[in-house]
Amino acid sequence: DAEVSTRKKTFSEVQRERLDQAERTVLIKCPPKLNEKKLLQYLSSHGNVKSHFFFENRGINALIEFSEKSSIASLQDAVGIPNAAEHHVVPFKSRLLTFTLKNPVSQPAEETPLHLSPQCHIPVKDLVQKLCLADSISSQMYMLLNEYQLTEENIKLRFLACSLVRDFARAYFPDSTVKPFGSSVNTFGKLGCDVDMFLDFHDAKVPATKMKKGPFEMEFQMKRLPSERLATQRILSVIGDCLDNFGPGCVSVQKILNARCPLVKFAHQPTGFQCDLSVSNSIAIRSSELLYIYGCLDSRVRALVFTVRCWARVHGLTNSAPGTWITNFSLTMMVMFFLQKRSPPIIPTLDQLKELADAKDKHIIGGYDCSFVSDLRKIKPTKNTETLDVLLGEFFEYFGNFDFRRNSINLRKGKEVNKPESSPLYIWNPFEQDLNISKNVNQPQLEKFIAMARESAWILQKEDKTQRIINKEPWGLAALLIPFGKSNSSKMKNKMKGIGSETIRSLLDSLKLNNANSQQKAVGK
Secondary structure (H helix, E strand, O other), X not given: OHHHHHHOOOHHHHHHHHHHHHHOEEEEEOOOOOOHHHHHXXXXXXXXXXXXXEEEOOOEEEEEEEOOOHHHHHHHHOOOOOOOOOXXXXXXXXXXXXXXXXXXXXXXXXXXXXXXXXXOOOOHHHHHHHHOOXXXXXXXXXXXXXXXXXXXXXHHHHHHHHHHHHHHHHHHOOOOEEEEEHHHOOOOOEOOOOEXXXXXXXXXXXXXXXXXXXXXXXXXXXXXXXXXXXXXXXXXXXXXXXXXHHOOOEEEEXXXXXXXXXXXXXXXXXXXXXXXXXXXXXXHHHHHHHHHHHHHHOHHHHHHHXXXXXXXXXXXXXXXXXXXXXXXXXXXXXXXXXXXXXXXXXXXXXXXXXXXXXXXXXXXXOOEEOOOOOOHHHXXXXXXXXXXXXXXXXXXXXXXXXXXXXXXXXXXXXXXXXXXXXXXXXXXXXXXXXXEOXXXXXXXXXXXXXHHHHHHHHHHHHOOHHHHHHOOOOOOHHHHOOOHHHHOHHHHXXXXXXXXXXXXXXXXXXXXXXXXXXHHHHHHO
């Protein structure tokens, strides 16, 4: 029930709650022999502890959420500056604290061991063994989702990382906020993924009603620069230097200011995250919210996306480094498109979501219409009852036979559209309609994806589940998460040999088919 109630909240409501939570939170590096009861007892002297958890990252750490923000000030008043015998310290007082025991010998160790919240998912080989114990492909997919998705604790830690960066930004821009976007908030993030965050000044705008009062037009005197891009570069340059020089635990700071979207990359050691900081990226926020809505509408959506992305990673179709392979974002969009194409559709098209939008949902950003409904209750649930077993096989079947040469993928309309240009894979950016989000993908990578999709569809159709269980062999999804060359290398070599010729054969077949179709159309006329 708690899961359902959080699911029904709008994206903005969830963001606001999480940011507020983060402002009432501290992160404590704990001593080795920690007594949980004593720690909480001490912290309670500064105010009510609303929630807490422990995790392992270069030792034991505790995330402590107080009920009131004033409790943090009370705690900070009792904390001292580190002894600077060896190093000189930068006297910035953050919400990152270190606790050590005054008399470690006299302290009895914790009777029961601390429960440590996992911050990374299990290795694929362990996952495969777990999946073999499930009773259907659907339950295997939900099992994978549960192992890989962000936990409540991990999400809290992500928002805390943003809140700690915000403390620096506020030294220069007191009204600014730092918010996560992308996989940390769109319900499709997996444990271990980077934290994308942006510096937002939009909340700082004064409401028009206040400005109308009084006889004067009033405005702040501010530095004027020739372009928004230059202002962004200057702001990020200064914040980047600030994190590098004064930020406790901020290491490997890189300023990448000449990118299409300027950013600062850094590792945040206290939380263990790799972070990317940019400035107000409004369209990226809309994309995050759109995926959030799709992820909340039907539990099958997230299970299918996590499964396909894990499958793609195992077979080397995706990679964390930039390159010519398909990105996780492109794969996610392909899954969404596939779900729009089911009969009846499992999720609505972006145009349908736009029709449901009211005045407060209107967003025009840089000339692009980014409007869609934000209230999940306005979206009718799907009547589609297909199981995940069916959907997984159909996904591979659909894209294994998709006419990529001619067609592009359009989530606004929920249908194939003729390609506007000759990129091997063309997926329309849902908002910036003149951009292809998969422009980086080359022909060999696309062909590899098609071959793997066909192979996977074939395995799911042909496998004898009972026989595989008797033989103690991986079955269903587990069989798809083993690199195909490893499970049956000689058979796979022969199949791989045939991939080039198979691709050519399928091209010839589709040419014949297109020819036949055009003849039929001509006859029809």
